[in-house]
Each structure stands twice: as structure tokens, then as C-alpha cells.
Amino acid sequence: IMAKNHYIDNKKFFKEMVKYRKLVRKAKREKKPKPTVPTYVADCIMKIAENFSHNYKYLSYTFRDDMVCDAVENCIRYIDNFDPAKSKNPFAYFTQITYYYFLRTIQKEKKELYVK
Numbered sequence: 001i002m003a004k005n006h007y008i009d010n011k012k013f014f015k016e017m018v019k020y021r022k023l024v025r026k027a028k029r030e031k032k033p034k035p036t037v038p039t040y041v042a043d044c045i046m047k048i049a050e051n052f053s054h055n056y057k058y059l060s061y062t063f064r065d066d067m068v069c070d071a072v073e074n075c076i077r078y079i080d081n082f083d084p085a086k087s088k089n090p091f092a093y094f095t096q097i098t099y100y101y102f103l104r105t106i107q108k109e110k111k112e113l114y115v116k
Helices: 010-029 039-053 064-077 090-115
Strands: none
Touching (some): 010 039, 039 064
């Protein structure tokens, strides 16, 4: 179903997430530090957050760049919660995290503006 012009290859993204998850489990078993997130996975998360911010709903916000950076950080924070047994769509998983983070940030910023 995915056209070639999409910015993320969901199948490759899923494979990389599965590999990363195995590395994390192995590190936990051996009581070693958590491995770094693979470059491809990090790039995908960055692209998701950046492209999501280009939606017309978010273009007018002055803090859009901050939202993108913080959404990426949030995705990395919850990367271990992605379960390949439940979903084979990491794109949707990280898009949801980004979406809800954007909503929370906008609410927080509106409260701050009201207080000012």
C-alpha cells in the first residue's frame, strides 16, 4: 500500500525496531547499559516529528521548533514500549506519541499565555 514517494519505509522501520528491541533485551539480560538508538530509527522519528509539524494546524505556532525537538525526545523516551507483537506499524506508534505531545504542549503554552 505504501507508495515510493513516502518519506519513511515502514517495513524497514519495523525491522530496525525489532533489531533494536533485541539489542535492548540482550543488554538488560547481561546487565549492560542500554544500546544507542540506531541512526535509521532516529532519522525516522525526526522525520515523523518534523513532517507532522508542517500540518496547517501547527504552522502558526512560534514554538513549533521546540515542539518538534521535545516530541522527538518524548518518542525516544517511550521507544521501549513499542511492542512488535501488538503492532507492525512503528510509524503510527510514533506519530501518535508526537500528536499527543503536540496537544499537551499547545495546552501548556496557552495556559502560560493566559497567566501572562
